[in-house]
Amino acid sequence: MRKTFPKSGADWTTLDAAMSEMSEGDVDWRQGRAPLYVFHGSDAAYDVGFQAFMKYFSENALGGRRAFFGLKRMEDEVAEMGLDLFQAPDGAVGNLTTGGSESIFMAVKACRDWARTQKHMNAPFNIVAPFSAHAAFNKAADVMDLTVRRLPTREDCRADVEAMAAAVDEGTIMLAGSAPCFPHGVIDPMQELGDLALERGVWLHVDACVGGYVAPFFQRIGRPIPGFDFALPGVRSLSADLHKFGFCPKPASTVFYRFAEDRERGLFHFDQWPNGQFSTATLSGTRAGGAVAAAWAVLHHLGEAGYMEIAGQLAAMTDAYVAGIKAIDGLHLWAEPDLSIINFGARDFDIFKVAEGMDARGWLPGLTQNPKGMHAMLSMFHEVGRADYLQDLAASAQIARDAQDESSASNLKAVY
């Protein structure tokens, strides 16, 4: 039956209890039982983000220029800190958005308008990307009437630059690479992609949405992270989410452009309506002021030292997960993770049967369909349950191995 509109008001105590009851069946994400959707760096960073968000709970970042000058300054400073982190040259610009999909959307729009106006290209346009690129490229392409050519990745799950080069034609406006890609957690060969972009006169967008705010700190603690940012001359735009491994509250992402003119191309300007000039650098109009303030506060709270400390903890934890998974008979990593995203499968039995076993034990399984595997973005939520996870994984793998002859394949489907 359809819910009716409430007749009278209710107090917070009643509402709080009702909401908690609704969420009783939720996955226990605080104990690391969700392999995606939520991220944790430190309790102190969480508190700072929460306080800052609440301080600017009502303000609207859309009004930054005319009313909320503090927020505007915070937004500009967050973008400048990102430009510094990603080694952008003088003249580069950036801004906040509400998420990775929106950051990618804005970069694709800027690129499309560059192709139209600077390169005098005519549609149909295409984007050439590895199979592992995020679905957000297809979402942007769908809205803007472009196509995405997805090329199989190499054995190590990184972009096959030769295959991508062969797919570039007169309609190609953009190459996309990920740092790292969501499915396998590895960084694409960005130097080669950048060289290809320059050679063929196309735009390279680096999708560092998931790992952008942690990869530089993995580098600084001595992990072998390949270059992926504006230090590479072929990189024209880059997206990086604050609300993932930047450990800031949702919704917050950043998008950066090597040339200020490129962001101009991404902007939307309109004044043929009653209220006059309307300009935004995002798809959204109204944006949560709290998310801008929280990003500013968390970046300042953690600083380089704080992010390096968390990077050290993440790296050690990921190593322990990887070692634990490799020690389970029949399981293997599809790719050696560059950061803390893992993807593993089984050659001799159905890995989705293992996922079913994990599901039954209260772990929401992350799945990949090609290659068939299990997937997790490990943040500091995942330290507390590590021993239990590995124990349950070993037990689930054993059952899947033993059952391989008698049982049919799992009916599970990979869902994001």
Ligand SMILES: Cc1ncc(COP(=O)(O)O)c(C=O)c1O
């Ligand atoms: C590599 C990558 N790009 C883009 C996105 C999209 O980000 P959002 O969900 O914030 O729109 C994600 C999300 O996980 C991602 O991992």
